[in-house]
Amino acid sequence: MTTEAATIGLTHGGSEDTGLGHRGPESKSIVVPYGFWLFVLSDMVLFSALFATYAALSNATDGGPTSNQLFDRNLVAIETIALLMSSFVCGLAMITAKRKNMAWTQIWLLVTGLLGAVFLFIELYEFAKMIGEGAPPQRSAFLSAFFTLVGCHGAHVTAGLLWIGTMMAQIWAKGFQEHIMRRLLCLSVFWHALDIIWVAIFTIVYLIGTLP
Amino acid sequence: MTEHDPEQLNVAPGAPHDSMLSETLSYVIGLALALILTGVSFWVASTSSLWGPGVAVGLVVLAIAQMGIHLVFFLHITSGPDNTNNVLALAFGVLIVFLVMIGTIWIMSHMNANMLPGPEMTNLQMQH
Numbered sequence: 001m002t003t004e005a006a007t008i009g010l011t012h013g014g015s016e017d018t019g020l021g022h023r024g025p026e027s028k029s030i031v032v033p034y035g036f037w038l039f040v041l042s043d044m045v046l047f048s049a050l051f052a053t054y055a056a057l058s059n060a061t062d063g064g065p066t067s068n069q070l071f072d073r074n075l076v077a078i079e080t081i082a083l084l085m086s087s088f089v090c091g092l093a094m095i096t097a098k099r100k101n102m103a104w105t106q107i108w109l110l111v112t113g114l115l116g117a118v119f120l121f122i123e124l125y126e127f128a129k130m131i132g133e134g135a136p137p138q139r140s141a142f143l144s145a146f147f148t149l150v151g152c153h154g155a156h157v158t159a160g161l162l163w164i165g166t167m168m169a170q171i172w173a174k175g176f177q178e179h180i181m182r183r184l185l186c187l188s189v190f191w192h193a194l195d196i197i198w199v200a201i202f203t204i205v206y207l208i209g210t211l212p
Numbered sequence: 213m214t215e216h217d218p219e220q221l222n223v224a225p226g227a228p229h230d231s232m233l234s235e236t237l238s239y240v241i242g243l244a245l246a247l248i249l250t251g252v253s254f255w256v257a258s259t260s261s262l263w264g265p266g267v268a269v270g271l272v273v274l275a276i277a278q279m280g281i282h283l284v285f286f287l288h289i290t291s292g293p294d295n296t297n298n299v300l301a302l303a304f305g306v307l308i309v310f311l312v313m314i315g316t317i318w319i320m321s322h323m324n325a326n327m328l329p330g331p332e333m334t335n336l337q338m339q340h
Contacts, residue, residue, distance in 0.1 A: 030223070032224075034224060036225075041301055044309055049312055055320075056321075084250065087282070091235075095235050188226050199282070207257040208271055
């Protein structure tokens with residue numbers, strides 16, 4: 001009976017049932033990134049609420065500046081390319097990290113962070129310019145929604161930059177241990193997800209907002 | 213002892229491939245497609261040769277396509293059996309995102325259309 005159950009995969013050979021399915025729980029290298037994937041998806045749900053708010057308020061300018069007057073497509077194009085390249089280089093860092101190549105992993109992570117910093121710098125420049133031109137968040141509902149949505153994404157990028165720096169230090173100090181690799185995988189999922197959210201932002205906020 | 217290697221039955225989102233070549237190729241193809249779609253988006257938004265009212269819809273379609281590219285080539289989400297958990301979680305996330313966005317836009321546009329006299333009033337109502 002027991003051996004029959006074991007051969008068709010119903011029990012562990014001789015061990016007690018864990019109550020977590022007949023194979024027992026997955027290894028940490030699967031469970032941790034999967035849990036992080038769930039976090040990233042709920043983060044996207046959070047952003048969807050901010051997008052919905054922005055879409056509902058994008059015409060509520062209260063006689064103030066409109067999206068057509070404020071946004072500069074050239075800057076947005078540079079931001080988009082910087083973040084896309086950053087996402088790509090983050091993938092290269094994952095490839096070299098899997099092969100335990102310290103020098104190239106550090107270089108690619110550094111490039112990832114620098115491209116992310118370029119993105120963040122341009123975004124902050126744009127914010128400062130808008131506030132200087134009399135378009136701060138308190139000017140109209142449209143601007144409140146804009147700064148909340150784009151600023152929330154910028155805050156995520158800032159957190160990602162800190163995380164990249166932390167991972168560079170941890171890889172340097174501890175090497176490519178299993179738990180370090182798990183953290184690195186979570187970081188890459190986070191960084192790619194930020195680029196996915198940016199695709200929605202540059203389309204909905206910047207391109208559709210500046211249609212003639 | 214388990215008779216299956218658990219690693220074979222599920223993969224983590226974004227987990228690298230075993231082959232360096234296929235992994236690198238995946239990122240390069242993803243980057244190329246994403247660049248093309250981004251370029252087309254910016255072109256569609258600035259050209260005047262397309263039918264105006266359709267441009268916004270076209271841009272949304274291009275954005276969704278690019279998000280798909282990112283998911284497949286950067287996050288390695290596939291339709292394979294080892295990805296079922298990742299895809300189901302993603303499907304639920306997408307469901308909630310669409311419910312929140314389409315629901316809000318639908319309701320708010322009807323409120324603006326039916327309950328307020330005009331755009332000037334809308335602005336007054338939505339100052340903050």
